[in-house]
Each structure stands twice: as structure tokens, then as C-alpha cells.
Amino acid sequence: MEDCLATGVARTRCPSMTNGGKTTLTNSLLKSLPNCCVIHQDDFFKPQDQIAVGEDGFKQWDVLESLDMEAMLSTVQAWMSSPRKFARAHGVNVQLDASDTHILILEGFLLYSYKPLVDLYSRRYFLTVPYEECKWRRSTRRYMVPDPPGLFDGHVWPMYQKYKREMEANGVEVVYLDGMKSREELFHQVLEDIQNSLLNHS
Numbered sequence: 336m337e338d339c340l341a342t343g344v345a346r347t348r349c350p351s352m353t354n355g356g357k358t359t360l361t362n363s364l365l366k367s368l369p370n371c372c373v374i375h376q377d378d379f380f381k382p383q384d385q386i387a388v389g390e391d392g393f394k395q396w397d398v399l400e401s402l403d404m405e406a407m408l409s410t411v412q413a414w415m416s417s418p419r420k421f422a423r424a425h426g427v428n429v430q431l432d433a434s435d436t437h438i439l440i441l442e443g444f445l446l447y448s449y450k451p452l453v454d455l456y457s458r459r460y461f462l463t464v465p466y467e468e469c470k471w472r473r474s475t476r477r478y479m480v481p482d483p484p485g486l487f488d489g490h491v492w493p494m495y496q497k498y499k500r501e502m503e504a505n506g507v508e509v510v511y512l513d514g515m516k517s518r519e520e521l522f523h524q525v526l527e528d529i530q531n532s533l534l535n536h537s
């Protein structure tokens with residue numbers, strides 16, 4: 336990572352639990368950071384017929400095996416090999432100024448459990464909200480595959496807790512963000528942090 340930052344290229348991550356507010360935050364950052372691309376982990380869910388059904392009867396969406404992480408890694412590597420080309424191909428308006436800074440945001444709910452990606456980043460954020468808030472926000476969402484009754488308590492929340500425990504046990508260092516803060520406050524906090532990180536490595 337250090338070598339990339341030394342050339343003015345930064346990568347960061349905006350992961351969290353489901354409904355922590357990561358898509359909202361990512362969209363705000365995208366508008367404010369130069370030459371900024373995003374890769375959404377949700378785009379790498381395997382097709383529904385490849386998702387295992389657990390002993391609990393639920394389709395196991397919230398486990399790493401439900402995602403094609405190799406494909407996600409290849410996409411990250413495509414950005415790493417040519418951020419400018421990647422940005423252009425993804426419709427990002429590339430600014431040709433002297434700094435030549437490029438930023439990649441990875442946004443997803445299970446990013447710190449996939450070893451090949453864990454150490455690639457200059458900044459790692461983790462948005463959290465309390466159980467009740469998460470459950471309420473989730474109840475207002477409509478996913479491509481709607482949640483069956485009981486999924487949140489029976490699968491989503493226990494998997495979130497399991498992966499978070501594992502992440503902590505593995506010593507993955509993250510900046511925790513309080514997802515109960517306002518959208519504006521979170522945006523300014525993270526924007527400032529990323530800008531400082533870029534300055535420190537320029």
C-alpha cells in the first residue's frame with residue numbers, strides 16, 4: 336500500500352454492517368474526491384441458485400461463500416494496474432492535474448474477512464449502528480431477493496456478529512464510525528480523514 340500512496344494513489348474502504356449507511360456515505364465521498372472510483376461488494380453476489388441453504392432453512396446470503404470474491408479481487412487489480420483507464424471505463428471524469436491522485440473506495444458488508452484484500456488499503460472504516468436501528472433500517476429496504484420472515488434475527492445479525500468477532504481476533508485495524516451520526520457529520524469526518532491521509536503520504 337505504501338508504494339501506491341507514494342505515487343499519489345490511494346485506496347480506502349467503506350465497509351460496515353448491513354444498513355450502517357455505507358452506500359450513502361460512499362455516494363457523498365464520490366462527489367467530493369478527485370478521480371474517485373468505487374467497487375460495490377454487493378455486485379459480486381453469486382446467483383441465487385448457488386447460495387447454500389443452512390440447517391436453519393435460510394439461504395446463507397451473509398457468508399463470504401455467497402460472494403465471488405475472486406472476481407471482486409480481479410476488479411480491484413484492474414484498478415491497481417491502471418487507475419486512469421479504470422476510471423475512464425467507469426465513466427469517472429478524470430482530472431488531469433499535477434497531483435494525479437486516484438482513489439478507490441471499496442464498499443461492502445464483508446470486506447475484512449477476505450485475506451487477499453485485507454492489507455491492500457490505506458484507510459479502513461467500519462460503520463456500526465445498534466441492533467434495533469439496524470433491524471429497523473433493514474425492514475425499510477427492498478433487496479433483489481426480499482428477506483423472508485425471521486432472516487434478520489436468524490441469519491443476518493448472527494453472521495454480522497460472527498464476522499466482526501473474527502475480524503477483531505485477526506487484529507484487522509479499522510476506524511470505527513458511529514452510524515447514528517448524521518449523514519453530513521459522517522461525510523465530513525471521513526472526507527477530512529482521507530484528505531489528511533493523502534497529505535501525509537504526498
Ligand SMILES: Nc1ncnc2c1ncn2[C@@H]1O[C@H](COP(=O)(O)OP(=O)(O)O)[C@@H](O)[C@H]1O
Nearest residue numbers: 352353354355356357358359472514516517518
Ligand atoms: N447517517 C444516517 N442516519 C440515518 N439514516 C441513514 C444514515 N445513513 C444512511 N441512512 C439510511 O439507512 C438506510 C441504509 O443506508 P445505506 O447507505 O443503503 O446502508 P448500507 O449501504 O450500509 O446497507 C437508508 O434508508 C438510508 O437512507
Ligand SMILES: NC(=O)c1ccc[n+]([C@@H]2O[C@H](COP(=O)(O)O)[C@@H](O)[C@H]2O)c1
Nearest residue numbers: 352353354377380396397444478479480
Ligand atoms: N444484492 C443481492 O442480490 C442480495 C440478495 C439477498 C440478500 N442480500 C443482502 O444484502 C446484504 C448486504 O448488502 P447491504 O450491506 O447493502 O445491506 C446482506 O445482508 C444480504 O442479506 C443481497
